[in-house]
Amino acid sequence: MNAETQRANEQSARPDVSTIDMSIEALPPTIRWVGDANGHLELLDQTRLPQHREILQLTTAAGVVDAIRCLAVRGAPAIGVAAAFGLLLGVREQAPADGAFVAETREVAARLLVARPTAVNLCWALDRCLAAVAAEPTMQRLFQEACSIHADEEAMSRSIGQYGKQLIKPGNTVLTHCNTGRLATVGDGTALAVMFAAWRDGVKFRVLADETRPLLQGSRLTALELQVAGIPVEIVADGAAAGIIANGEVNLVIVGADRISSNGDFANKVGTYPLALACAAHQIPFYVAAPLSTFDMRLPNGRAIPIEERDANEVTAFRGQPVAPHGVGARNPAFDVTPAGLVSGIVTDVGILRPPYAASIKTALAESR
Numbered sequence: 001m002n003a004e005t006q007r008a009n010e011q012s013a014r015p016d017v018s019t020i021d022m023s024i025e026a027l028p029p030t031i032r033w034v035g036d037a038n039g040h041l042e043l044l045d046q047t048r049l050p051q052h053r054e055i056l057q058l059t060t061a062a063g064v065v066d067a068i069r070c071l072a073v074r075g076a077p078a079i080g081v082a083a084a085f086g087l088l089l090g091v092r093e094q095a096p097a098d099g100a101f102v103a104e105t106r107e108v109a110a111r112l113l114v115a116r117p118t119a120v121n122l123c124w125a126l127d128r129c130l131a132a133v134a135a136e137p138t139m140q141r142l143f144q145e146a147c148s149i150h151a152d153e154e155a156m157s158r159s160i161g162q163y164g165k166q167l168i169k170p171g172n173t174v175l176t177h178c179n180t181g182r183l184a185t186v187g188d189g190t191a192l193a194v195m196f197a198a199w200r201d202g203v204k205f206r207v208l209a210d211e212t213r214p215l216l217q218g219s220r221l222t223a224l225e226l227q228v229a230g231i232p233v234e235i236v237a238d239g240a241a242a243g244i245i246a247n248g249e250v251n252l253v254i255v256g257a258d259r260i261s262s263n264g265d266f267a268n269k270v271g272t273y274p275l276a277l278a279c280a281a282h283q284i285p286f287y288v289a290a291p292l293s294t295f296d297m298r299l300p301n302g303r304a305i306p307i308e309e310r311d312a313n314e315v316t317a318f319r320g321q322p323v324a325p326h327g328v329g330a331r332n333p334a335f336d337v338t339p340a341g342l343v344s345g346i347v348t349d350v351g352i353l354r355p356p357y358a359a360s361i362k363t364a365l366a367e368s369r
Contacts, residue, residue, distance in 0.1 A: 031078060045067075046183055077293065091105050157190070178272075192222065254288070259294060261299040262298075263340055264346065265303075267335045267338075307336070
C-alpha cells in the first residue's frame, strides 16, 4: 500500500472525516460550508487530483488541521478560509460556557495556527475571527465572520483578475509556477485569476506551467485548471524554465505568494526565486499576484519569513514509490524568498503596486482600511 492510499484509508476511518466521490469531469468548489452554524465543511481533496475528485466532509478542527498539513487544501487564501471554518468547528466541539467563549476560541485558534507556518493568510483569518468574538462572543458571530472571510477572499480574486489582465497581451506566452487558481483560493485565484480574466476578455495567449516539484502542483493542478478553462497550456520541467526564458520564449512570468513582507520581499513555492533571477537577467517582466491579506507588515523583509521544511519523503519517494537510494536524506523547503528588487509589480485586489514597495504597500494597506 502506498502512502497516499494509506492516508486516504486513515481519513475514511476517522469519525470526523468522510468522503464523496465526484465524476471525473466535475471540478467542484475548493471549499464549501454546508448548512448554518451547525453544518459541516467540505473540501476538495487536492492530493487526489487530477485523476480523482473526492470531497472531504469535515466536522472537527482536527480534521481541518490534518487537511491543511497534508495539502488536501492548499494555497494561502484557501488555507485562511479553511482555518476560519475549522475554528468554528473546534469551538462548537468544546461548547464553551458564555464566560469561557473567547478563551476557548483562542485555544482552538492556537492549534490551527501551527498547521502550516509560511502562509500568513492562516493567521490573518484567525485574527479576524478572534477580533469578532472578542466584540460578540457567540457561535453565530463566529459563523458570520467565517462566511465573511470566504466572501471577501472570493471578491479579492475577482479584483486581482481585473487589475492584472492588462498585463497579458495577444499572442503572449505566460509562464507560472505552482498553483494559484481556483484550487488555491475560493474564487478565480491570484496569478491564474489574471489569466482567466484576460481569456474571458478574448485575449488569446498560451501558458507554460512549471511542474513544481516535488508534489507537482503545476502538473496536477494548474494544468488541470487551465485545461478546464480552455486556455492552451504545456507543462515545463522546473529545471528547464530558466533556459526557456533565456531563449526568448516567454513574455511574462506571474506567480502567487504565501507571505509578503513590508518591503516587498515575498515567499512562494520553492523554485520561484530562480525564475525571478532568470527574468532579471533577460529583461522579462516578473509579477506577483496576491490579495492584501497576504501582506505581513510585522516583517521588515524576507529574511524574517518562516520557511516550512516538509518531510524528506516527498523528495525521496513519489506516491509511495522510492526514487532515491535507501538511506539517502533530502532537504525539502516548501518555499523560497524572492527579493523585492526582482519584482516588476505586485497585482493586488486594490491595484498594481510598483516600487518602491515599502511606500506603495503601506499606502495600499492604509487606504483599504
